[in-house]
Amino acid sequence: MTQDESAIAAVWDQQNVWSRSADRLKKAVEGARSKALALAILAAVLGTGSAQAMGRNEAAGKALAFAAALAAAAAPLFAQRGGAARLSDWIRVRAVSEALKAEVYTCLARVGPYRDLAGAGALLAERGRAYRTDGGDLIRYTAGIAALPRPLPPVTDLDSYVEHRLRRQIETYYRPKAEWMRRKVVLAGRVELGLGGLAAVLAAAAGVFSVGGLAAWVPVVASVSVALTAHAIAQRYSYQQLEFLRTAEELERLLARREGAPGAVGTPEAAEAFVAECEHVISIQNEAWMIRWTVG
Structure with missing residues (x-):
């Protein structure tokens, strides 16, 4: 593999890391929202059930009421984990991933600023660093995520x-x-x-x-x-x-x-x-x- 190809492959690997980080964040956001929804529904069901059970079995009614209160209290906590701040971070991580992907494909097609075959890899690496710098506060989400082995897209021309x-x-x-x-x-x-x-x-x-x-x-x-x-x-x-x-x-x-x-x-x-x-x-x-x- 030439130095130019190595530089392109490195950016392709970085794109995979950011893409997987975005997937993990999305899963966390959607999971938190689903759990908040389930807990809110559970609280409503248990609350009504406790009211009806109280007349027949006071202990069971109180247990259901306690469970309903726990579910109602936990729902906002999960909702917060899927709230605006985490959502914004996910969107920005995905934006970095998509920007890197677009640059790699443009580079491999040898168009635009990458028409000069000699310096394409170096230019791609520079532009890739710029995107990652813009998302510097998001790098923490890439911790512990390694790029999956995958070849470069077989793109060489239009x-x-x-x-x-x-x-x-x-x-x-x-x-x-x-x-x-x-x-x-x-x-x-x-x-x-x-x-x-x-x-x-x-x-x-x-x-x-x-x-x-x-x-x-x-x-x-x-x-x-x-x-x-x-x-x-x-x-x-x-x-x-x-x-x-x-x-x-x-x-x-x-x-x-x-x-x-x-x-x-x-x-x-x-x-x-x-x-x-x-x-x-x-x-x-x-x-x-x-x-x-x-x-x-």
């Missing part, structure tokens, strides 16, 4: 860039992610509808058949439905689905334009403009969901 960067982003990332988010949106809607139906059945049974204790569970089911809906909104499933689809279609438009007029990117300047436009579309998608996650 054609291989299209195959291994552009097509791969469309076919193995944006389209599958959009479908995954669509399923989450559908599932959230079905759960919300099911809980609404359950609340209606409980209310009807309590009123028509005078079934004791059922009426107390109606607001619990309604609260659970509201909590799950709020969780789905916080996760921004619908917005993410839209952004993934929009980006896939925009990249496909660029790909179709290139395939329809291959001579349009026959010069180094045209190839540079094409790669820059592709990376711009990808970066716009990243920036869009980052802003959306931050401001809600």
